Amino acid sequence: MSRIDLKRLILGDKQADRVVPPSGFTAQLTIFAAAAMAFLAVFAMALSLASGRLAARWGNELAQSSTIRIVAPLDQRQAQTDAALRILETTAGVAYARALDDAEQQALLAPWFGADLDLQALPVPQLIEVIEEDTGFDAAGLRLRLAAEVPGAVLDDHSRWRAPLVAAANRLRLLGWISAVLLGASVAVMVTLAANTALAANAQVIAVLRLVGATDRYIAQAFIRRFTLRAFGGAIIGIALAMAAVSFLPKASDTAGFLTGLGFQGWHWFLPFLIPVLSALVAFVATGTAAKRALKRLA
Amino acid sequence: MIELENVAYSYGGGALLSEISLKLAPGSFHFLTGPSGAGKTTLLKLCYGALLPTHGDVTLFGEDVSRLERDDIALVRRRMGVVHQDCRFLDHLTVSENIALPLTASGRPASAGQDDLTELMAWVGLTHRADAVPPELSGGERQRAALARAVIMSPDVVLADEPTGNVDWEMSQRLLRLLVELNKMGKTVLIATHDLSLIRAAKSQIQARVLRIANGRLQLAGADL
Structure with a gap:
């Protein structure tokens, strides 16, 4: 079907379009199925993009820092903090480390204890922020050294709880794209079935067209154009409804959870417009293949 | 030949x-x-x-x-022009569209063969039936329409x-x-x-x-x- 005249396919030919009789059932079936698949594809795309954003955010935060807590009696806390910092200076993979000052620690606790908290009145551990290099550091080795030289130090490696979440978000993103691909395949199957039905129902028309000198290319084009336009039109309806539905979802916010971020952001709003084009492309290939087989069978 | x-x-x-x-x-x-x-x-x-x-x-x-x-x-x-006993028309098209079908199927614009079509329909005596559909034609009219369709490409x-x-x-x-x-x-x-x-x-x-x-x-x- 590579020789199909693209210009004629897009612009159409009024006479040629009338040659194949209109078939209400397959037309409605194709438009409805394309609309439904496009509607679902928009949500799969939104889910995938939201998961991607989540994975990226968690991944970036994971890469940023680790924390060491110094839990020691007040008179030993500064000495142990200095010891921990010395160890960190000589640890490969640590880009930067610093002890948080009292104001910073107070700010961290303010949501729970209020802004007037006296740190000296509570056994609050000293926190050390550790910034890693891209290569990261050997967390197990660092723990061993800290245990030997700084008994009150506890390394909080964020990857323990963030890594599975990032993996889950990435899997969710992958599932979203797999769903979109499966929806595309479903469109192809549905269009193939509808096209086969239409071709079989029009066997007599095809015989007459052949009798008067119509080539297989001409006959196939009449069917391909029809199904391609139906799939495109149905997908337009589907994405219009889906984007309206997505726009009514709650907007993403820092305080809310993952579900409030399920939608499109920025230029991602333009991505669903690819779906009708892809849907038409799938219908074009599926009908072309079905027509080629059917015309060979009917020869 | x-x-x-x-x-x-x-x-x-x-x-x-x-x-x-x-x-x-x-x-x-x-x-x-x-x-x-x-x-x-x-x-x-x-x-x-x-x-x-x-x-x-x-x-x-x-x-x-x-x-x-x-x-x-x-x-x-x-x-070649082929005429069958059962004529083999497309019943959803008018008589003139059926006669012009070889032109359409060969990719010629509808206007290109309009004069030939008018002349041919007059030759077979079907001008007055141009907008009818095949099931409305008598046996003789169907055969004449089939003959007109067979010769429209001047075979x-x-x-x-x-x-x-x-x-x-x-x-x-x-x-x-x-x-x-x-x-x-x-x-x-x-x-x-x-x-x-x-x-x-x-x-x-x-x-x-x-x-x-x-x-x-x-x-x-x-x-x-």
Whole structure:
């Protein structure tokens, strides 16, 4: 079907379009199925993009820092903090480390204890922020050294709880794209079935067209154009409804959870417009293949 | 133009046609006769490439049909006009659209053959039925519309399969006159029919060769016709 005249396919030919009789059932079936698949594809795309954003955010935060807590009696806390910092200076993979000052620690606790908290009145551990290099550091080795030289130090490696979440978000993103691909395949199957039905129902028309000198290319084009336009039109309806539905979802916010971020952001709003084009492309290939087989069978 | 050489055609294990040799020269007029089931329609289909011989060679306008792709056969068929007994129209199209179908199928713009179409519809006397659909036509009108469709591409050859099978004597004579007129314009005509009275009527108007199929073989008919 590579020789199909693209210009004629897009612009159409009024006479040629009338040659194949209109078939209400397959037309409605194709438009409805394309609309439904496009509607679902928009949500799969939104889910995938939201998961991607989540994975990226968690991944970036994971890469940023680790924390060491110094839990020691007040008179030993500064000495142990200095010891921990010395160890960190000589640890490969640590880009930067610093002890948080009292104001910073107070700010961290303010949501729970209020802004007037006296740190000296509570056994609050000293926190050390550790910034890693891209290569990261050997967390197990660092723990061993800290245990030997700084008994009150506890390394909080964020990857323990963030890594599975990032993996889950990435899997969710992958599932979203797999769903979109499966929806595309479903469109192809549905269009193939509808096209086969239409071709079989029009066997007599095809015989007459052949009798008067119509080539297989001409006959196939009449069917391909029809199904391609139906799939495109149905997908337009589907994405219009889906984007309206997505726009009514709650907007993403820092305080809310993952579900409030399920939608499109920025230029991602333009991505669903690819779906009708892809849907038409799938219908074009599926009908072309079905027509080629059917015309060979009917020869 | 159309040449069959030692052609055989078998179907379902039995030989329907064998040792058929036929040459249709430009401007010639032929009748093909024989009893029902003798293989007239099969021979006609071999002549326009709808069937391929199981043995022998069919040459259409210098092309060996067995070497042609389906689309190439379609292109060759545009040089032939075929009339069937059952006419084979597309019932959802009007009479004028059916007659213009070969033009449409060849990708010509609708306006390109408009004058030819108008002239042709007048020639077969169907101008007043242009916007009717085929089921609304009488038997004679259907056959005339089928003939008009067969010749709209100005083919070199007209093949007609029992064109007068469903019409009365008067209409069959009218159709015959149209076919004779085409032959006088230089078209090659081959008519398959079992109607001997039609053949006798034609022979009084034109030099026609009469071929008969009997027992799967082709022979020149005797003087009894």
